[in-house]
Amino acid sequence: MRLDYLTIFPDYLAPLGLSLPGKAAAKGLVELHVHDLRGWTHDRHRTVDDTPYGGGAGMVMRPEPWGEALDELLGGPGAPGGPGSAATVVVPSPAGRPLTQALARELATRPRLVFACGRYEGIDQRVLDHARGRDDVAEVVEVSLGDYVLNGGEVAALAITEAVVRLLPGFMGNAASLEEESHEQGLLEYPVYTKPASWRGHDVPPVLLSGNHAAIAAWRHAQSLERTAERRPDLLHASHVAGEWEVVPAA
Numbered sequence: 167m168r169l170d171y172l173t174i175f176p177d178y179l180a181p182l183g184l185s186l187p188g189k190a191a192a193k194g195l196v197e198l199h200v201h202d203l204r205g206w207t208h209d210r211h212r213t214v215d216d217t218p219y220g221g222g223a224g225m226v227m228r229p230e231p232w233g234e235a236l237d238e239l240l241g242g243p244g245a246p247g248g249p250g251s252a253a254t255v256v257v258p259s260p261a262g263r264p265l266t267q268a269l270a271r272e273l274a275t276r277p278r279l280v281f282a283c284g285r286y287e288g289i290d291q292r293v294l295d296h297a298r299g300r301d302d303v304a305e306v307v308e309v310s311l312g313d314y315v316l317n318g319g320e321v322a323a324l325a326i327t328e329a330v331v332r333l334l335p336g337f338m339g340n341a342a343s344l345e346e347e348s349h350e351q352g353l354l355e356y357p358v359y360t361k362p363a364s365w366r367g368h369d370v371p372p373v374l375l376s377g378n379h380a381a382i383a384a385w386r387h388a389q390s391l392e393r394t395a396e397r398r399p400d401l402l403h404a405s406h407v408a409g410e411w412e413v414v415p416a417a
């Protein structure tokens with residue numbers, strides 16, 4: 167998978183070279199390329215924004231630099247990959263589709279993601295509309311991290327990258343652990359414990375020391391259900407609760 171990032175703050179994406187994405191890059195699972203949008207401006211001040219039509223506060227990002235940048239990254243002579251490598255343009259936005267594990271799984275199947283990290287009051291809408299009409303763009307997807315407003319898309323791009331890259335085959339050593347994670351089964355994760363068995367008067371739930379794998383699995387599922395019901399009832403569906411579960415003594 168190739169990941170490109172268009173931003174006016176390239177240094178903000180320096181963490182891409184560290185930890186998770188950095189490890190995936192080192193394993194050859196991903197190619198990461200950060201581009202300064204100002205590289206596609208032609209005036210002395212390298213202007214990327216202007217006042218909004220219709221008035222209102224703040225500034226809007228001009229379409230020209232984005233259009234030229236996408237021309238070069240997507241369809242230009244230097245563009246990587248031939249047919250079948252059509253890019254998915256990911257636009258972090260508070261008005262986007264919520265980032266969920268399902269969306270992360272979907273994005274992890276794509277051959278190329280191009281992150282358009284906007285600032286100010288947003289990117290001129292025509293940039294997205296034009297990109298949607300390109301035959302070298304598979305999809306333009308606006309993605310929200312949640313119902314709050316950041317100053318720019320860079321932080322969101324880092325979060326989306328981490329959620330996606332960790333799902334790539336061959337990245338996480340134990341693929342089984344991916345199955346059990348929060349949201350992977352549609353439920354919140356159960357509580358976890360490690361040594362010592364007793365710490366500051368707090369004991370590990372005895373079932374976890376029992377060696378009874380069926381009872382442990384049942385206890386963990388019951389904990390996930392309980393946590394989800396308490397904290398995220400919106401995630402609970404009949405399918406989660408259906409089926410016979412043996413009653414396991416409370417921890």
Ligand SMILES: Nc1cc(-c2cccs2)n[nH]1
Nearest residue numbers: 259260311312316318319
């Ligand atoms: N969820 C979310 C995304 C954003 C922004 C993306 C780009 C500028 S602000 N705020 N909140």
